Amino acid sequence: MFFKSLDLTTALRPLLLPDETLLFVQDAVGLYEGKYKIPNYQNGHAYLTSHRVCYVAAEDPRKHSVGIDLKEIDRADYQAGFLKSSPKITIYPKPQKNKDKLRSANASPAVSQTTLQPVKPLSPHPQSAVPHPSSSPKPINATWICPICSFSNPVPSNFDTTTATPAVNLPPCLACGIKPPFTTVLKAAISAAAGSASRDLPLPILNSLSVEDSTVTKNASWTQPTGNGTVSCHRCTFVNHPSLIECEMCGSPLVSAPTSNSGVDASRSDSPAPFFDQTRITNTEVTESIKLSFRAGGEKTFHERLKGALIQRKWLLQNAPPVPPPSQTSSSTPATTAVEGPQPAARAAVGIAGLEQRRLEARMNNQLVIGNAFEDLEALMASAKQIVALAETLARESGMASNEGSAETNAVLSESAAALGMVTTKDMLSSGSENLYLSELSRNLAEYLTDDRKGILQREGGIMSLIDLWAVFNRSRNGVELVSPSDFERAAELWEKLKLPVRLRRFKSGLLVVQRFDWSDDKTVRQLLEWMDELRAAPPEEPVPWDWSEFGRAVTAQEAAQRFKWSVGVAAEELEMAEDRGALCREAGIEGLRFWSNRL
């Protein structure tokens, strides 16, 4: 298992691969290798995606960010917090074939001891104890996890994903005897089938090493001798043990004691664990295990979702063919098979008849897809890819039907919505972490704004009002997980604090606008003055009573909006700002307010 360097987006979040989805985010997380803390990686955001576990440090995130592919992870253990030790999640790498010797050579004594012990199978799964040849033609080593007792059961060898229906009699769980839901087994079988080609069968076994290791680290992290660091009570002067929160004698709170184990103690300079002696960990191989220390909570959800992601193995599906529609071959829809049956013959049909035939087929197919999708939610998840593709084409078609201008915007909108794969929603974050939600939303927005594919800001001339942005952003979310205006404003206010490449600015009139961080009033004024110089250089179309070569021409907010692609409100504000700085002056007349280069 390797620490891999991460590509970060403009908003300092990990750049997601195609098909990768964000599952969970937690802040105030520290990183350990084995039992050692890794310096500079002690306060940051942990991102769990469907493919990776990523860590991005709060400070200097470009330098200190690493990711670990889930496919290299064997399993993850949860370790509750105890006294000064924060709750941790330990991640164990999959064993590597030719690394065993090397590892025992440079492992710590405690670890090498454990390697001498007889290897005991970790998982009670009977099949995994027997190594399977990786070249087995039919992957019968698929396992499904019992939702009741989380025991991993083998998928029955006669279970065929293409023919199985809920009516098939499934064997009950080996541990608890409860029958599994059909979809669980179906999913497990599909993921195993899809993965059998690419995977060289790294069996999740025989890593007792990590188990022992975790107990060692667990012990080490809290039974550290505390020595002379005693604390005397300020009330009764009784000398207490440093780990105590309250005085043993009088019960008054001790000042120097840590206030709460689960409190947001992000710096953790007094953590009992020693530091790892390596400064750069990118591309470093992890020999034993890594740990994520959750100093501000969230570890339970993280563990839950990490487990889920490890079971789902989405990374295997990256290039997998779409799930075959089960009802296409199922006997329950004889009408469908009747239409699909003569398909090769129908291809031969030409002309209008052929077109009609194909249309009919397409309609039938659509009907099938939609019908299957809504049969139940789990099945919808399975055919999600198709449904999304279908919805997109439908949206595009409907866009074409209406007038051209809106067709273009519709296409842009639906595309940008698709590109906006990584939206942070509230349920992605543990409840109560309002700040985290806001900061993630803030980063989300910054990414959305600076994404060159969409060029939202460019189209608006580098500046746009917050209300416009709010509308566009919520539209691009396709009506789900909408952001409330107050959350939106608070998220926008965080840009400055999070050092993101966009800024919120308040004009004199109170209008809030969004602009790039390197955009300044000076720049705007310079642009305006350049424009004025241009106007002065060109003779006016109609003779004017004033000396145009000296005074130039007046501009209105509308003209400025047109030239700089600003909205009119923004243009008016910018002109007034320039006037405020003495670069322009105004002329109020019956034609309205016009601005001149300041010659007064």
Added chain:
Amino acid sequence: MTTATSTAFAFPATYNFPPFFTPQPNTNTRHSQLQKWSSLIQAWCRHHRQYRLSLIEAIDTPLFHNAQLRKRLDLREARAVIDWMAKSESEGGDGRAEWIEGSGNQAPKSTAWIWWRRPEEWADTIADWVEGTGQRGVILTVYELVQGDGTVSQEFHGMDNDAMLKALNVLVKRGKAQVFGAEGQEGVKFF
């Protein structure tokens, strides 16, 4: 004097600048605008040998009305300009005007002295002239000073009587002259 009035008044360049006629909200720009207006009004009055400016009358003259641009300074704005001019320099104005108290039916702030030369400056000019022509101790009537043959070459020839009295009062305060006689027939003695 006749040659001065016959030639057309040369307006400054800013007179043809449309924003010149709009009150500027920016303080710095506004200050500069008022200064330009002040110097325009002073130049206009000097050109036309005007000492007092009646706003009601002047509002339709080319001074406040640029027919070419179809722009004008309205009465309220013109009053604001004179107001600014009437303030002393320490108050943020330039002390080049003085409102004439409205008498009887005249509305307040309708006429103002425009001091293209301040009374103190006039006093200096007169004192220099008296000195230069050796008329110390001589008694002159105000009429002689303003309309007499001896002062034709002087700038204060043809000056408004009231303005002249203001200038002479400055000299009185300095102890360089004494004004006596009934109203309308004042005489002045220079020391």
